[in-house]
Amino acid sequence: MSETFIGLSGIIVLVVSILAGVHIVLALGLVGTLGIFVLAGIKGAFSVLSTTYFDFTHSYHFSCIPMFVLMGAFAIAAGIGQDTFEAATKWIGRWRGGLAIGTIASCAAFGAATGTSVGTAALFSRLALPEMLKQGYDKALASACVAIAGTLAMMIPPSALMVVYAILTDQSIGALLIAGVIPGIVYAIILSLTTFIWVTKNPSIAPVVTRRFTLKEKIYSLRLTGPLVLCIISIIGGLYAGVFTPTEAGAAGAMMTFLLALIKQKGLRGINLKFALLETVKTSTMVFLIITSAIVFSKFMSLSGVVVLLGDTINAWQLNRYVVWAIIICLYLLLGMILDCPSMLAVSLPITLPIMTNLGFNPVWFGICVVLLGEIALITPPVGVNCFVVAGAASDLVDLNDVFRGVLPYVIAGIVMLIILTIFPSLALWLPQTMGLD
């Protein structure tokens, strides 16, 4: 039995186990360990298990993940989301589709401060969705808009998923985080444009809001977004200027949102600190165990030489590199239908990244594209996590069918964004290049 045959069998066993409901961490870790055992013997498997789980969880640089998650938990406790939505509705609520566009804008800002797509979607389902439905917005538009807007948190820094990508591919965390800024803003604009086109073609799905706000009220509403803007500028600016490392940016952001929460909730009691800490632990642990298990699996992949074989095969076929990229996009869209984002990255990157870099694609650019594909995956059935979150958080207002009915225009918008990124890779690479990181 050749080594590459064992590697290919490992991929098949992994896919079957995941589909059979085995925990992703267990499937990755077990298949990886057994593969290494077959290829390198018990000593090899023992050595990988002894060191990998400890080495990757004993790192200063990777400590930014729990800090970003903690920051998100405190931002939710601080009620920053309510403030941003209020300001957005006062300024652009009277446009056609203004509430939906305002939701996208507030989610982009709130997501930037929290980095949690599920948290953002859950919060805005309770905040923006009832308001839109009250104003006569179509259920499909309102709920799908919240579901997709929540995913912006994964692209705009600080984003835990970017850090996951950076760890799995051994790239600079700072470069990845900064690379997400421009594509995140462009994507938010594309989503807003999609909403605008949709409601212009079907005016009945988004009646114009009649309530007016005076200029004084509008300006006064901005005071609420001040702390959020300060937080975002501090983090992105600090990272870009090299004042902070990503871990320091995470800790500073968590501290700022913690202080904001203390001020807004008038003390610790209103924050529910225990809940925030336990949520941070659950998310961080889940993400880290997936990362470390994926690294065990990727060691098995390297040892088997299956990735080299796949690369050689693609070279032998002499396929255009954009055809390979299109195939990989289809693969991710399929994976995204059944897996959550960290798992999708963990399962696929050991195979797809070497293929893409061999074809001359930049790994930082690929990271932004993969995260974008992860965002699309969050709203595609059958496992569109954000759609479940919206339907669950506002179960008295919408059901899952309403959300899935409205996601198609946003999936198309995501693919358009992907095409733009492919044509203009500098959208992602320009900022890291000016920092000398790429």
Place this chain on the structure above:
Amino acid sequence: MKAQWFNNVYTRYGIFAKWFGLGAGIAAFLMMFLIFADIIGRKFFNSPVEGAYEITESLLTFIIFFGVAYTQLERSHVRVTLFTDRLKPKAQNVWLTMVYIIGFLFFVYAAYCMFCFAWDSWKVREVKWGTVEYPLYPVKALAGVGMLLLGIQFLLDSIRELFLFARQDKETNE
């Protein structure tokens, strides 16, 4: 009777795992203060917190490994249930029992490997080098403890599935 006894064990272990999880949360909270104090000290007073870098590394290990069993208790380790949800409840119980037993064996073996790693570290009295030096083997051993707790949680989950299977079997017969 056996089911009640097991439920007691499961609940008590759950409380134990939750306390460990809370300990991990407190470590995250401390990490935030430590790094923030280091930034302020370094940028404004030219006096960084000594050992902040090294202690942060070890705090991350505590956060992850003290939280793994609690995360499983809360069913937050991701799995795809798209196809298994279509199985009959009893078949689901049987399948999950097998998955949990495999998980138990894997994580206990991983814990054993990590304890051996800690043992090797103890034999050479391995020290974390940096501005402050401290022994690394307790951190490695605690990582092994966390992995063992996860293995035990998987074992308890497998037994729980068996009891659920037995209860459903009894209800079907009745």
